[in-house]
Amino acid sequence: MIEIEPIKEWLNANPFVWSMIKFLVILIVILLCIQLLRRYLKNKISNTVIRYKAQKGIEIFGYILLVFLVITYFSGAIKDFTLIVGLFTAGLAFTLQELILSIAGSIYIFLVKVYKPGDRIEINGIKGDVIDVDSIYTTMMEIGEWVSSDNYSGRIVKLSNAFVFKGPIYNYSNDFPFIWDEFNLPIRYGSDIDLAKSIIIKIASETLSEYTANSKTQWKEVVNKYYIEDAQVDPTLAITLTDNWIQFNLRYIVDFKKRRITKHLLNDSIRKEIEATDGKVLLASTTIELIKIPELKVKLKEEKTSQ
Template sequence: MVKKGVWFSFIVLLLAGAVRLVAPLQNVVSWNAAATRILNSLLVFIFAVFMYQVFSYYVKSYSARRVVLYLLSLGAAVSIFFTFQGQIIALSISVGILAIAFTFIFQAPMLNLAAWIYIIVGNLFREGDRIKIGELKGDVIDTSIMSTRLLEVSGEYVVADAPSGRVINIPNSLFLSQPIVNYTREFPYVWVDVPIHVTYETDVAAAEKIITGVITRRMKELFPVIEKAFARFVRRHRASSAFVPINFNVIPKGFWMELRVTFPVPPKEQATITTQVTEEILRKGQSSRKIVFPKRGK
């Protein structure tokens, strides 16, 4: 489909160019300055469409194509504006007046545009990334000049890290003033905690063996992949951290203890994996009798 569009735009561009060159010479129409400007504007528009079709044929990145579309549209608009503007002085005055008007009237849209450029050039995030800005968290589904849309995760009605079903529209200007957390861009994993509450009668060594064994079995295919990604991340940022797949800690909590285990998971699977791990730890602990869980009411 795109290839056909490229050829169609190319043929139309050739025909329009031929008309532009031949018509004034052959007196096909009553040719004047206005007709020249109109045809020149048409040529600029067709050329912009043709260039976008060619770029889209070779580049599949949605964000890159959108940037090129905006740049070509801006370039075509400026070219057409110059085509119909006769005097440089009048142009300068009109541009100055328009700039002042835009400053007051379109302050918010201009901030959104500047933030959009910042997002694209700074490579802050792209479609599919899970991000957090302020108290808002979700998966990026679209980024336009004015706003960014997120498929909300957690939020008002959902406690777990799962989609809430709501779409959040965030003005791009917010990204200029709020800290942004990207959970998937450079290192696409996050460390999560699984707390297990037990009594002091628990065999802590046996409990550690059971808990780490459950996690190791559940994550055996992912841990090597995560370790390689972590090594690349450390080299890129010249950090000195060592990869520790599982951290086990014992935290006294008055009349009971908290066995807290920390390990890395893909952020979009965090809720599922922690639930599965917790359920298996409870089953293993109850069957082994090495882990004693607090009784209700005690």
């Protein structure tokens, strides 16, 4: 059997070791309680947004509680606590500066609301939808790369929160979940230009009516919040004369997650309407017209052979 008395005598002779053991036990109990509480909230809360925020709140509260525990527990057990903490903090900051910057970044993201899960952002050259933000990493579902337009590539990217301090962050959905998009339509010279303009504006107004109405209200809030001039959110059409055709540039506002499908609907509807004009409006394409083939004169020189 293990004798208890020698262990007690050794612990009494080394109070700091005994103090560390008690601290580790308390630390383990607190961590277990946090994990159990997070699991309880996960099972009890059905709403995804509320569940996510509740779990993150418990996680942040746990970090604060652990820091408070360390300060209060050791301040009365170690002499010159301030000096020790200062030296320890300096060494820790130098060794784990990237980790500390990541944790600071997570606090900055949470307090300033730089972005949140569900937002579409571009940071450090990576574009995607934010699916999680923890104390160290931001997790995104990547968009683009080898996939055209705003489609998922299928890769999940984990990015250090420290990058919020190192470069620009493009947010497609914060404050104003709409973006401006545009495309060009080449119309052949000789077409009924007024008819072409009416077709494009009519289809754009009908297809984009919901986006236009919703964006106007939110754009007013953006103008009131930031120092920014008012902008045109209704579909606009600009015409440019080129050497080969009349270029119609359609600019419009659209939901940041529906850019590809909206462009498809607009192009398809405009194509059908133009085809229904019976040749009054024609789409142009790059062509080469040969006016005249130059004449070639070939002179053959007869060779005389001597017999």
